Amino acid sequence: MNAAGEALRGVLFDKDGTLFDDHGWGAVFSEAAEIAAKGQSMLVPEMLAAIGYDRATERFAAGSIGGAGNTFDLADAWLAIAGGWERQVLVREMDALFTRLVPLRFPPVTDLPVLFSALKNRGLCLGIATNDVAASADATIERFGLDGFIDFSAGYDSGHGAKPGPGMALAFCAATGLAPDQIAVVGDNRHDLEMGRSAGAALNIGVLTGTSAHDDLAPFADHVIESIVALPALLDTLREGETRHSM
Template sequence: MHEIEGNVGITRIKGVLFDKDGTLFDYHDTWGPILTEVAVELAGGQGKLVPDMLASIGYRAETGRFEAGSIAAAGDTFELADQWLGLLGRADRDELIQTLDGFFARLGPERSIPVTDLRAFFQAMKGRGLTLGIATNDVAASAEGTILRFGLSEYVDFSVGYDSGYGVKPGPGMALAFCEAVGIEPSGIAVVGDNRHDLEMGQGAGAGLLVGVLTGASAEADLAPLAHHVIADITLLPALLESLAVEA
């Protein structure tokens, strides 16, 4: 577990804002198949375009993974649409964005593979008296559908997507919106995510604790310069918070 200077104690942390994909859900097992299916569907009879479509958003055939910080791993639908418009020979950006968001709102909740029993995890975190939120560069409808599918509605106090009106990561808007909605100062929240965009969002908002996880596209070396701590996955978060409480 990596850590940098400036750790804060749990006595100051009242809320936790989680990224969704790569943090609550295994990124590659979930979004590799989804993005491949969407590319095939959009390519239609031009199946030969699919490898180029996936490569253009960060997929590397030699590793079978998306690169850290790529459009697929950290971007939003606007960036994805802009990357695929030319390859598909289309000019209807707004229509393509709407189509992509429709795919993601349907397939995200259906296909997401959780890194742990999320209902039990969120219930335990809520039992610690923490306010919980989810912030994603995915469409908000996908986040909402996922919350419903995994039975998290009674535990998640706030959720937001790229299209919710608070800007996109790495900007601080989603984290600040969480703070405002739940009445916690930014210094009183932890931001947990699998890529630099998540941590940059938290840093820009003034979050008190930044935690990187390794269930997404990023390696420890990608996250370490920004995170107070880097852990393998969210199941280690309770122990981390306990250790910080002891140190506080």
């Protein structure tokens, strides 16, 4: 039996765009750009465009720095335009801002305690892997009362590397005692799915609640669903198919 059936024992989720509505990033990055510009407000539109943000649609391009990158990617893009900072200082400033604002601005895409409780009742270990700073992930987990459901969480600065590298997925496996072929990775961006594939995850599942469309994710995903709300039904379908196949 493969991990599409009963052998699946863990699910590693991306955070923003997957578990949480990430449309608030436009406003957050606008505030961050004003800080990074150091009074050169005329540069802010160019800075936002450089990370893939379209002010007219209030959307990020799939795979863009704003949609999938980490704070170092952000800092490098903005320093090339505005300058005026030491790279590490700007990264610290931005991470502090994100840790303060993101848990307050980004609502869950569904009732996460209900969903996570149902998944835990299936015997699944649950984790979060984000290219956001780890402190922001931790603050979000605490704010929404998810501590009792999450077995692992990591940000780009947790020491496992950033997505699309495999480090966070492999660290999830190490923390839970699972093998890569026992886990599913769920995310709204190709970086999430590339992480899962490079780690050897059994299932890579794309969701459409973030910055990517179906065609952006399909080449990298085993399955694409509308949102994590559909995850239990997908797992049931896969299990039923495996059961029929083995009869």
